[in-house]
Amino acid sequence: MRIVADAVKVTVPATSANLGPGFDALGLALDWHDELTVYALGNSDVTVDIDGEGADEVPRDASHLVAATIRRALDHVGASQTGLRLVARNTIPHGRGLGSSAAAVVAGLFAARGFISDPEALSDDVILNLATQIEGHPDNAAPAILGGATTAWMTAHDQPCAAQLRLHADLQPTVIVPTTRLSTHRARGVLPPAVAHANAAFNVGRSALLVHAMAENPDLLFDATEDKLHQEFRSGVMPRSWELIRALRRRGLAAVVSGAGPTVLVLHTKNATHVVSDHITEALEEITEGHSDQWLVRSPHIDYTGARVERITP
Structure with missing residues (x-):
């Protein structure tokens, strides 16, 4: 798998999970976003520039959740690793139950999709699986990936699945x-x-x-x-x-x-x-x-x- 893009821009929504009784299953995507621009570098450096939520708290190197997730996704599809420059504008509050960590993971996986020659190697199903491995459960990742309201579940073989739900227009x-x-x-x-x-x-x-x-x-x-x-x-x-x-x-x-x-x-x-x-x-x-x-x-x-x-x- 080749990296064919020099830079990608990712937008990912905040999410609310559970919605009361739907524990670890139901989720809703909100029109409240983090935006991330990622540049592929010709060296092995990883730098992170952050504006907004978490700017003074999260690491600015390869241990940053988005950067680590991009590298994991590139490994998954057999793409060569690259240096990265991340420029993030974070608006989703951290530690408040609005899916900020799921948003970071999904953002990293979508960034990797944008970089590679065959984006379908990181299909929505693959991204949900990788996000669940990282997050531990799919209830926030599912609406962040698919939008709208979703129900998520694990199969008998521990594979995460998700489906969009129809919503009333009001x-x-x-x-x-x-x-x-x-x-x-x-x-x-x-x-x-x-x-x-x-x-x-x-x-x-x-x-x-x-x-x-x-x-x-x-x-x-x-x-x-x-x-x-x-x-x-x-x-x-x-x-x-x-x-x-x-x-x-x-x-x-x-x-x-x-x-x-x-x-x-x-x-x-x-x-x-x-x-x-x-x-x-x-x-x-x-x-x-x-x-x-x-x-x-x-x-x-x-x-x-x-x-x-x-x-x-x-």
Whole structure:
């Protein structure tokens, strides 16, 4: 496999996983993106320039997640390694449950696809498989790759698969992002090793209802986003987020933890955005005692495209 491009540009969306009951399965791509330009160099150097989220925190050498992922993808297809210069504009918040690490991994895999002579060697299926190997589960990677809403699963042979879900034209997400962070490792660490059969059955029913509600009947979103598998177990490591979810649900909003948290996701209809905004303001005032400015409220559109890569002239 040959590298045939000198530079590529990648755009990858933020994602929200779980959506309440769909633990490790359901995900949604948001119109909130990281952008990355990658240059192939004639030497072995790797440099990283970052503007925005993580600029002062992530490594600037070959250990950077995007750079390491590009090299892994090139190895996978048998392409020669090359030096890299990465120029990133990051807007997806880190450590907030919006899929920033999955976005970095998918960005690296799409960058490698853009560089090689046969892009189909890194098809969506291959990229999902590699991303799952790196991430550990496909719930964020799937919507980042495919766009829209997705359901992801592992086959009997431990191969990740994903399918896009049909969405109602009026469906609208709103995210409420705190300044505090929470690692996925810590959020998963508080989950019990086993759950009651009744709770598992409850979530199976709610997950099926959520797929229907998002596609056909958003009036059912409140009931469809109930969960008994993971959210309350995580309340101790994100108490303010859990308090906010309870305050929002008391007001009739379909509020859930976004991914591993601590961001809160509300699913609603576009024509209810103003009412939802008012309820969010009330709930934040209730739980923050005048410090609601520590939360960012944003209503991005759904990203129906997923990650994109294009070859560019440096």
